Structure formats: C-alpha cells, structure tokens
Amino acid sequence: MRYSGQCHCGKLTASFETQKTPAALGVRTCQCDFCRRHGAVNISDPDGEVTIDCAPKDVERYSFALRTADFLICKSCGVYVAAVMGEGDSIVSTLNVVGLRLKDFLAVAEAPAEYGAETTEERIARRFDKWTPTRFEHPDLAASNFGPH
Numbered sequence: 001m002r003y004s005g006q007c008h009c010g011k012l013t014a015s016f017e018t019q020k021t022p023a024a025l026g027v028r029t030c031q032c033d034f035c036r037r038h039g040a041v042n043i044s045d046p047d048g049e050v051t052i053d054c055a056p057k058d059v060e061r062y063s064f065a066l067r068t069a070d071f072l073i074c075k076s077c078g079v080y081v082a083a084v085m086g087e088g089d090s091i092v093s094t095l096n097v098v099g100l101r102l103k104d105f106l107a108v109a110e111a112p113a114e115y116g117a118e119t120t121e122e123r124i125a126r127r128f129d130k131w132t133p134t135r136f137e138h139p140d141l142a143a144s145n146f147g148p149h
C-alpha cells in the first residue's frame, strides 16, 4: 500500500510504501523537545520505501544536538515533514504523519519513544536499522549528505 501526503502549502511531498497496515506498523511520538514542539507523530518501515519530492530552495534542513540527521521543514509553511539521514544508496528517513496529514495513521494509538540516553553511534545504528529506505526525486537532494555532519 502506498500513502502520500504533503506539507500545508504543498511544496514538500512524500509517499510511503509499506506492506504493513497502519495498526500493525504503529506510530511513535519521539519525546525530544523538537518533536514535542511540533506535535510530531512518526512512522518508519525498514522493509518499505519513502520517496520525497521537493525543490532544494523550498526546504530547510535543520539539525541540532548530535546533528546526526536533517529535519526537513518547509520554508513556506513551516511544517516539519521528515527526518533524513545518510547519503547515496543508504538514505533513510522517518516521516511525520501529522505534518504530512497521512490520515490513515492519525487514528493509530501513539507509542511514546525516548531516545535521549543513546550515544551518537547507537542513534545512527538504530536509524539505519529502523528507518525507511528513502530516495529523493530532485537530483541535488539525492546527491546530498544528510548527516552525520
């Protein structure tokens, strides 16, 4: 099944392919300060696929703390859509179903997730293990390094 969504203004779009139902996949609420300020609810499937389409000029790539990922925020409407890590053929991401209005996932019971005690190495390893393989439509973004910086 493929689920597609976009930010509020529509300049950032993302689609998510998974064989799992939303209930089986589950949704996470990362307890970090950034995610709580945005009210983010996230999904990922290491056996799925994410495609992100936007122009580089329309996306703010925000990083903080350990700077191991880029948080993609629309420069026009301010919506946080995804966190992305890696480069080349090993880019992975987690999508914010609230920012993208992926309505099939909005009714799923949220599971709080606390990652604050991880080391940098543990965080990177977990994301490569749990996040979704991702590709960018735009060649400049496809060729980017999304951290660690």
Ligand SMILES: [Zn+2]
Pocket (backbone or CB within 6 Å): 007, 008, 009, 010, 011, 012, 074, 075, 076, 077, 078, 079
């Ligand atoms: Zn937008």
